[in-house]
Amino acid sequence: MLEITDDLSIDDRELEERFVRASGPGGQNVNKVSTAVELRFDVRHSGSLPLAVRDRLVRLAGRRITDDGVLVIKADRFRTQERNRDDARERLAELVRSALHVPKKRVATKPSRAARARRVDSKVKRGGVKKLRQSRPSFD
Template sequence: MLEITNSLSIDERELEERFIRASGPGGQNVNKVSTAVELRFDVRRSESLPAPVRDRLERLAGRRVTDDGVLVIRADRFRTQERNREDARARLAALVREALHVPKKRIATKPSRAAKARRVDSKVKRGGVKKLRRSRPSFD
């Protein structure tokens, strides 16, 4: 189980890991050993997550979600398979934690009459400053 919070965890069977060759540091090792991890998680068909969380997760993940609703996380930051695996899982957990947060509904408001008056007064004052700069000095 991949623990997200105390009350929420993702079943291991819902995660699919593939080990691929990584680019970057590692010398000759980079061409021989598959240390990078591609973690796949089917967001749409997940039974571990509630529906609203799944929707928010799909929106948050953006380009990392395929057309079929599979979230793909590629981890190749480290030189060992195990650390990349932990990194991919930690990034998935962080993304799900972020999706758990329900955004506050925005309440449309209008500026007060006093705020409008202050804005107009400052614009008039600024216009006056610019008007003073326009006058040409006379050379008599």
């Protein structure tokens, strides 16, 4: 069970982990041991997440999500398989936590009449400053 919040968790059966060779630190070990973790989570067909959270998660995942709706997280920062596995699971949990947050609706507003007047006044003043800077040749 991957705990996201107190009342939300993802069943381990929905997560698929593949261990592949890492490109990062490891010395001579790097060519022999598969320490990197590729964590796959089928977002679109997940029964653990509410529909709204799934939709936000697909949007947040960006290029980490496949055309089939599978979220792929690759973790290879550490030299051990276990630490990379924990890292991948924590990154997935963090991504789902951010998808739980419902963005606030933006209310369209108009600038006040005074604000529009201030803006126009500043533009007129700036134009006046630029006008004074122009050097005009005199033909005396």
